[in-house]
Amino acid sequence: MSNNLVSTFYDLQPQAILDCIEDLGQAPTGQVYQLNSYENRVYDIFLESGERWVAKFYRPHRWSAESIEEEHDFCWELKESGFPVIAPFKFDGETRLQWNGLHVAIFPRKAGRNPDELLTKDYREIGSKLALLHNIGARKKAKHRLYISTADYLENSEALLENFIAPEMKRRYWQAVNALADAADDLLADCNYLRI
16 A cells, blocks of 8 residues: 555545545535544545435555455344444445545444443343354454454564663563563463454
8 A cells, every 4th residue: 555545544534535425326415524533534424315324434554455344244243143233334245445545434324322320220231232242253263353462562562662762771671571471472372362
């Protein structure tokens, strides 16, 4: 992926978002709201039909096409199993779209709210939903998902941190990092990762 791709992502403007929706054969009203998202760009889009769609533009270089599709497949698997989840729309059988070189997914806009407080009667339903989520997630392995590992999060960080650690601290710092990595490796060795 080129630097133009990253520039396109950071320079997303309302008109570009509307163009993307029009390219899908829809007529947006022009009303677009940016939604909170830590690493992607997510927008609430009003359509002339009265519907509202949510467009998610994925940050370049963060997710592979395969990992996005795997997540979308999991959403559909959850939905088809009765789990309350909002799965992305399918366009010609595909949930991951390409637009100006960016990965994009379109979801129906659904309202929701947090309960004021959880009551004792709510715990059984929450437990049931969590069990369903875990059971569906355990049906198969995620092949393309990023995993937490000491190699990625501790050991390979030396080059990145090289200029930020005082020279007199480096030896002790990396001794501590290696000790943490060894301890974490022991703890993570027998972990069974689920798609959740």
